[in-house]
Amino acid sequence: MAYSFPEEVLEHVFSFLRSDRDRNAVSLVCWSWYEIERWCRRRVFIGNCYAVSPEIVIRRFPKVRAVEMKGKPHFADFNLVPEGWGGYVQPWIRAMAASYPSLEEIRLKRMVVTDESLDLIARSFKHFKVLVLSSCEGFTTDGLASIAANCSNDSVARLRFSRTSNNVSTTKLLNLREIDLRESEVEDLSGHWLSHFPHNCTSLVSLNMSCLGSEVNFPALERLVGRCPNLRTLQLNRAVPLEKLPNLLHRAPQLVEFGTGAYSAEIRPDIYSNVAEAFSVCKQLRGLSGFWDVVPAYLPAMYSACAGITSLDLIYAAIQSPDLVKIISLCPHLQCLWVLDYIEDAGLEALAASCKDLQELRVFPSDPFEAEDNVALTEQGLVSVSEGCPKLQSVLYFCRQMSNAALITIARNRPEMVRFRLCIIEPQAPDYLTLEPLDTGFGAIVENCKELRRLSMSGLLTDRVFEYIGKHAKKLEMLSIAFAGDSDMGLHHVLSGCDSLRKLEIRDCPFGDKALLANAAKLETMRSLWMSSCLVSYGACKLLAQKMPRLNVEVIDERGHPNSRPENCPVEKLYIYRTVAGRRVDMPDFIWTMDKNAGSPEVL
CATH class of the missing domain: 3.80.10.10 (Ribonuclease Inhibitor)
Structure with a gap:
């Protein structure tokens, strides 16, 4: 069959393959397909x-x-x-x-x-x-x-x-x-x-x-x-003043995505009317962002554009919850919302009630270093969105408290979830209701969300959650872990169980040599592994390089050459990735690539 069509026909057929994975698979069918795909690859x-x-x-x-x-x-x-x-x-x-x-x-x-x-x-x-x-x-x-x-x-x-x-x-x-x-x-x-x-x-x-x-x-x-x-897209910087926006919008009424500059000015009726009139002529607007230094009195000037909006990026806009509720209620077709935690639970409840097409939600902290809660944002806001937005597939959520019950509810409400990233501000925070680890909550996420591709976890987590991940997260491609786990078994469960894993990034976890060396072959199927402030020793890095010569094993240590410390001393940071290019030639003096032959670090 590989030889039954002219090259021109196969080139045309290959042009319909959009993913690199599909193109790579086609190139492995036979030598002639490999050559055709090689010459017609454009991206x-x-x-x-x-x-x-x-x-x-x-x-x-x-x-x-x-x-x-x-x-x-x-x-x-x-x-x-x-x-x-x-x-x-x-x-x-x-x-x-x-x-x-x-x-x-x-x-x-x-x-x-x-x-x-x-x-x-x-x-x-x-x-x-x-x-x-x-x-x-x-x-x-x-x-x-x-x-x-x-x-x-x-x-x-x-x-x-x-x-x-x-x-x-x-x-x-x-x-x-x-x-x-x-x-x-x-x-x-x-x-x-x-x-x-x-x-x-x-x-x-x-x-x-x-x-x-x-x-x-x-x-x-x-x-x-x-x-x-x-x-179609114009994203301004903060230095562009509000009174300049009308001139730009009148020159480009065809804009589909628009990012304002500073959305502030002295309260003047002429500025307000000019801005409002300019937004009203932009009938094709689908995305809005910017709104630096926002003055709430000017927000109604953009209301006329809200009906068609599908994307709102407000991560630089200190808009308070009542104003956000008003904006959201005017955006019934909203599919993507990036916002600060000023939205609070009340704003997320309004989102759940008004925006049935929502697919992606990102809630960022307005002040991650503030010791006390400065906003009324809890797990309940995310639960509300999971209940009210049937198309939700992607979540990034910063908050200060979470419970297993909330995570279980979210998992049951939205089994179609593809990306779920939860960042609890305080490391190793337990279920705030029971003081138990959040293992069962995240376990419910990976068990119910069969299409999950990306997961970031935080809070108090034991090796048990990694057992759940290894057992259920068969399509997971990227996993981010911080301040979690009890022992090497946690890492072992992930590397031995997650068949589709491509990127794994870990910080401040008690994972060490045993799990890494036991699952060395898995690393060749992945794009990369990053570990910082873990328990992997310099000696294990050398052994891994000898065992898997197609990997670059890079030790990153700003304390000086790792040879100056015992081999069982943990390295600061470790970056492992598969390569067909060999070792880097542009390494700074705090990176050492392990020699694939002798296991010692190569030096330029």
Whole structure:
């Protein structure tokens, strides 16, 4: 059967396979399918930039048009990965610039991106369209200016003469559609980078600059927005004042997603009426975010846009529960809500009553370091949402108390749950009603939610909960654990029982050598394992490297070389991942990769 269709037909059939897993499976059918899939693959996802080298990717897929890549481990979001750890994108950009001249999209997460990298992107890819830098660092607005300056709708490259020679050089111009800087750390030198977009740039569809700190060149922003008729997403930064919003909205009434800047101003009727009128003309709005420094008196100005809203991101908006209740009641089609704990139980009850299409809920702490409760948010709010929102599939919930009874109720109400992340502010907090561990509650989650893919746990937990996870969570792909468990048996249950597990991250748990070495083969089927402040010894790390040569076993220890301490001394942090690229070549002086032959750390 593998040879019964012409290559062109198979290429067309393969184009309907969207997931990397399906494409990989197809490539294993036979050699001819492998070759066809190799040449027609246009998108590549790299979950760990150190799991493979640029050269291997380019050799395997020579015609790629879009690359998505992740760098630092997820725990970097919680400041658990040391400064200078790595995740540098420059080697990748350099290699792709030489081999992928038709590259159109680069999407990076938790990577170090320099201005040099951005300049190389701007100069190398004449058909470039999409740049997404999520939680990235290392670059400035000068790098963004390079991207902007090379943006044009021209389909052919213009010619220019060098002032110092008679050589003719080609300026490769971009047809840029998307710049997204979500949650990135950008050295904001000035807002004038927007003025570098040429006057013939009309191609932008999405612009997210919400993470920038300085004032923007507002006339340049107005001109850019006004000449991009297909602009659908505009996310402003905090420096854009409320009185400027009407001008932007009138220039882009076609917006689908809009992130306001500062939503505050001196109370003036003219500002209010201008903002209200501007929102009323945006008939296609489906997503709203921003609302920094919100002045509640101006909130009714956006009510006219609420009827069509499906997504609300209010994690930077200190909106109190009564105002949130009003907004939510006006959004009957809401599918995704990100909000601070100011929403309280009353707001979540209103959400459950009004928003029957809700699929995702994230509730973040307004002040995680406050010792006393400053809001009336408990487990009851989440129980209400689980009862009232039949389509709920994804939850991230920060709170200060939880009970087994509540977790059991949530599990029974929403067995379709795919992602469940519960963060109790106080580590090792028990069931506040019975003072028992939360084992049975989380056990109910994994037993009832058969499609669960991602789980984060907190509170007082024993090895018993990991037994439940190993027994029931057969589709679980990512598990995050903190301050949990009694012994190595907890880790053993997870590694031996979770068939689909790909990413495991652990901190401050009593897991050590025995479970890790006994389940070494499992680690080759996973993308990565992160352990910090656990009981894994340096000696076990060396043994694991010898036992599993296809793994990179990296010891991260800022106290100095691990050889300076006994081999049974626990390491500070451990990062294990499968790789076909061998050991890293950019390790800082606090990382040691275990030698796969002798078991000792390799040193550059």
